[in-house]
Amino acid sequence: MNKQDLVAVVAEAGDLPKAKAGDVLDAVFDAITKALSKKDGEVRLVGFGTFSTSKRKAGKGRNPRTGEEIKIPSSTTVRFKAGKGLKDAVN
Numbered sequence: 001m002n003k004q005d006l007v008a009v010v011a012e013a014g015d016l017p018k019a020k021a022g023d024v025l026d027a028v029f030d031a032i033t034k035a036l037s038k039k040d041g042e043v044r045l046v047g048f049g050t051f052s053t054s055k056r057k058a059g060k061g062r063n064p065r066t067g068e069e070i071k072i073p074s075s076t077t078v079r080f081k082a083g084k085g086l087k088d089a090v091n
Helices: 003-014 018-037 084-090
Strands: 042-045 049-056 059-062 069-072 075-082
Touching: 003 018, 018 042, 018 049, 075 084
Parallel strands: none
Antiparallel strands: 042 049, 049 075, 059 069
16 A cells, blocks of 8 residues: 555545645654654554654774675664553454
């Protein structure tokens, strides 16, 4: 399923025009992004899951083509932990 498929499902379920459903999804994605961009950001959707951020340490790696050692900088990444409702629906 891609974003357009999701917009179509939301539009049908909410009895909305597709343009309005697309705006609603964009607003939800923007709200999650803004919340996660704050320090120690977390978005908890009960029954669905939790989005959170975590830090990755700097490290060393190798270029697979040349074998040359490279430095990998530290970074922040997004994690998702599925909630019980989502796990039960999938299983």
